Amino acid sequence: MALIELREVRRSYDLGEIQVHALREVTLNIERGEYVALIGPSGSGKSTLMNTLGCLDRPTGGSYLLDGQEIVSMSRDQRAKIRNQQLGFVFQNFNLLNRTTAVENVELPLLYRQGMTSRQRRRIAIEMLEKVGLGERLDHYSSQLSGGQQQRVAIARALATSPSILMGDEPTGNLDSKTSREVIALFRELNETQNLTVILVTHDPAVAKNARRKIVLRDGEVVADTPDIDIAMGALHREDDE
Amino acid sequence: MTIWDTFRVAIRSLMKNKMRASLTVLGVVIGIAAVTTMVSIGQSASALVQNQFMALGTNVIVVFPESQQRGGVRQALTVTLTAADSQEIAAQCDAVLATTPLVGAAGQLIYGNTNWNVNELSGVGSDYLIVRNWDMAAGDFFTEDDIKSGAKVCVIGHTVVTKLFQTGNPINQIIRIRNIPFRVVGVLEKKGVDMVGNDRDNLVLMPYTTVRKRLQGSNFDNVNAIFVSAVSPARMTEATKQIEQLLLERHGIEPGKTPDFRVQDTTEIAATLGIITGVLTLMLSTIAGISLLVGGVGIMNIMLVSVTERTKEIGIRMAIGASGNDILRQFLVEAIVLSLMGGLIGILLGSSASVGATLLINYFNPGQDWPIVISLPAAAVALAFAGFVGVFFGYYPARRASRMDPIEALRYE
Ligand SMILES: Nc1ncnc2c1ncn2[C@@H]1O[C@H](COP(=O)(O)OP(=O)(O)OP(=O)(O)O)[C@@H](O)[C@H]1O
Ligand SMILES: [Mg+2]
Numbered sequence: 001m002a003l004i005e006l007r008e009v010r011r012s013y014d015l016g017e018i019q020v021h022a023l024r025e026v027t028l029n030i031e032r033g034e035y036v037a038l039i040g041p042s043g044s045g046k047s048t049l050m051n052t053l054g055c056l057d058r059p060t061g062g063s064y065l066l067d068g069q070e071i072v073s074m075s076r077d078q079r080a081k082i083r084n085q086q087l088g089f090v091f092q093n094f095n096l097l098n099r100t101t102a103v104e105n106v107e108l109p110l111l112y113r114q115g116m117t118s119r120q121r122r123r124i125a126i127e128m129l130e131k132v133g134l135g136e137r138l139d140h141y142s143s144q145l146s147g148g149q150q151q152r153v154a155i156a157r158a159l160a161t162s163p164s165i166l167m168g169d170e171p172t173g174n175l176d177s178k179t180s181r182e183v184i185a186l187f188r189e190l191n192e193t194q195n196l197t198v199i200l201v202t203h204d205p206a207v208a209k210n211a212r213r214k215i216v217l218r219d220g221e222v223v224a225d226t227p228d229i230d231i232a233m234g235a236l237h238r239e240d241d242e
Numbered sequence: 243m244t245i246w247d248t249f250r251v252a253i254r255s256l257m258k259n260k261m262r263a264s265l266t267v268l269g270v271v272i273g274i275a276a277v278t279t280m281v282s283i284g285q286s287a288s289a290l291v292q293n294q295f296m297a298l299g300t301n302v303i304v305v306f307p308e309s310q311q312r313g314g315v316r317q318a319l320t321v322t323l324t325a326a327d328s329q330e331i332a333a334q335c336d337a338v339l340a341t342t343p344l345v346g347a348a349g350q351l352i353y354g355n356t357n358w359n360v361n362e363l364s365g366v367g368s369d370y371l372i373v374r375n376w377d378m379a380a381g382d383f384f385t386e387d388d389i390k391s392g393a394k395v396c397v398i399g400h401t402v403v404t405k406l407f408q409t410g411n412p413i414n415q416i417i418r419i420r421n422i423p424f425r426v427v428g429v430l431e432k433k434g435v436d437m438v439g440n441d442r443d444n445l446v447l448m449p450y451t452t453v454r455k456r457l458q459g460s461n462f463d464n465v466n467a468i469f470v471s472a473v474s475p476a477r478m479t480e481a482t483k484q485i486e487q488l489l490l491e492r493h494g495i496e497p498g499k500t501p502d503f504r505v506q507d508t509t510e511i512a513a514t515l516g517i518i519t520g521v522l523t524l525m526l527s528t529i530a531g532i533s534l535l536v537g538g539v540g541i542m543n544i545m546l547v548s549v550t551e552r553t554k555e556i557g558i559r560m561a562i563g564a565s566g567n568d569i570l571r572q573f574l575v576e577a578i579v580l581s582l583m584g585g586l587i588g589i590l591l592g593s594s595a596s597v598g599a600t601l602l603i604n605y606f607n608p609g610q611d612w613p614i615v616i617s618l619p620a621a622a623v624a625l626a627f628a629g630f631v632g633v634f635f636g637y638y639p640a641r642r643a644s645r646m647d648p649i650e651a652l653r654y655e
Pocket of ligand 1: 015020021022040043044046047048049
């Protein structure tokens with residue numbers, strides 16, 4: 001059984017007069033330990049798919065099994081629990097709490113877990129920050145950190161709950177190419193050394209190349225699913241050539 | 243998330259915007275302080291009224307003569323209420339502790355070359371002190387023998403001592419009223435002024451027989467009033483009934499005829515005054531309660547602004563696993579912390595304000611002695627109410643926060 005099994009997942013937005021089909025019948029499996037990049041033109045449904053995978057959004061149809069559990073029929077609170085226990089999120093704009101220190105930000109997801117003392121939370125948070133190379137910046141506020149550092153705090157926060165999947169919606173979108181490479185290297189390392197499943201949305205071919213599997217979306221549909229970057233890029237640009 | 247964690251998160255969030263938090267708290271502080279002060283002052287006023295009644299003699303019943311209307315002509319000189327009635331009430335009514343007749347007179351006091359006008363010059367019986375719940379400061383009250391013989395003796399109040407004798411000892415001194423010499427046998431304990439500011443210590447008491455014989459020159463046995471004290475406040479009504487029964491019989495009033503006397507029970511007056519002060523307290527607390535309500539609306543307002551402003555934070559918390567309940571509790575606890583903080587400060591402020599107000603009243607009204615009452619129940623109720631205000635006005639914003647869609651909340655800038 002795959003870690004993620006999507007069957008004919010659809011997501012449409014009803015805007016009164018018109019219906020927007022952000023996802024049409026997406027079917028795919030992702031195994032434990034995979035490193036997947038989601039690419040596609042703007043508006044192709046990458047974020048929608050990511051939010052669905054991340055249990056932030058509920059598809060309008062189809063089935064989504066995460067580790068054998070059906071997500072589509074779950075309540076809000078059940079999905080919140082799944083997010084807390086199995087998933088780690090990294091966002092394009094970092095989404096750290098402002099006026100809050102790095103270590104407090106990393107502790108945050110642990111706060112929503114049962115039976116953890118504040119000392120345990122602190123210990124885990126420090127460990128995670130050390131892992132992403134920010135052991136020296138524990139008590140810095142978000143506003144006192146560079147973009148790359150903020151994204152590392154966000155990664156440490158995502159890892160604090162020891163999730164099985166790390167997800168990022170354009171996590172390098174706001175970073176320059178050098179910091180972007182560093183963050184990507186970190187994702188790669190986590191994937192290789194800890195067998196963490198990584199799923200990223202990206203516009204950057206360099207980032208996509210780094211992933212072992214590339215899934216190309218176009219108009220809410222998967223048009224290519226390949227380890228080969230050239231085939232993926234070909235699928236991405238096909239329409240532009242026509 | 244434990245409740246302790248929730249409190250810590252709430253306090254940390256509030257600390258991030260201290261100015262706003264303190265202004266919100268201020269609204270509640272004013273409300274709670276107003277409630278506490280008003281209720282305390284109201285209770286202080288009713289305690290004052292009660293004290294005054296205690297001083298009058300708590301269980302006092304007064305019997306007045308009622309002039310008879312016969313053929314439209316007022317029979318002013320008919321003897322209705324007598325000293326014998328007073329004695330019989332004391333002897334026969336078992337709910338009655340003691341009685342005293344009261345005969346009023348007027349006249350100027352002269353001692354040496356000083357003269358002085360008293361508020362009250364009364365002839366009373368030997369049980370007067372028991373009935374009025376009063377004591378002697380010096381000397382003795384006149385005796386049953388003095389009453390029998392109509393002796394020219396008197397007992398004076400504290401004010402009379404200071405006006406006529408200054409620092410000298412008044413006992414056994416002779417004062418003159420209408421040129422008749424009276425020997426001072428005792429001085430009454432100081433009582434202070436009553437509710438309307440009359441000096442209750444400016445009086446002279448003498449045997450009722452003396453007043454009648456020496457000052458009025460009257461041969462009738464009639465008295466102006468009979469003061470009766472019941473054995474206990476609980477038996478006031480019973481005593482009143484017994485007195486009425488006895489006097490109807492003694493005066494031969496047939497059933498259905500208007501009696502020639504009137505029995506007045508001071509508990510009625512006390513009850514009326516109690517209602518008045520009660521209404522006053524209620525009115526003051528209502529006004530104070532409204533200001534508390536305004537404070538609550540302030541909390542709601544700020545919480546709503548805060549929820550909107552922190553939409554992104556709510557989105558982040560939800561994305562990393564906060565349930566709707568976690569968010570609801572966080573904002574609710576913030577509102578409760580705000581209002582309880584306001585409540586505590588308000589109680590402290592209100593208590594000091596009521597003590598201050600009482601001290602001021604006593605300073606400007608010497609002799610009145612308003613008791614200092616800090617109403618603990620009022621404080622407890624106020625605090626509970628503050629908590630309730632927090633929950634009530636915090637719930638709606640908190641629920642709004644908890645129902646947000648995480649994706650939309652994250653997108654909010
Ligand atoms: N809340 C919404 N209401 C209506 N339509 C929406 C909503 N969210 C997304 N869509 C539509 O769904 C489609 C897919 O959007 P999505 O955000 O997934 O694109 P994307 O691939 O992430 O694009 P980008 O690369 O620009 O981020 C778009 O056509 C978008 O307009
Ligand atoms: Mg997107």
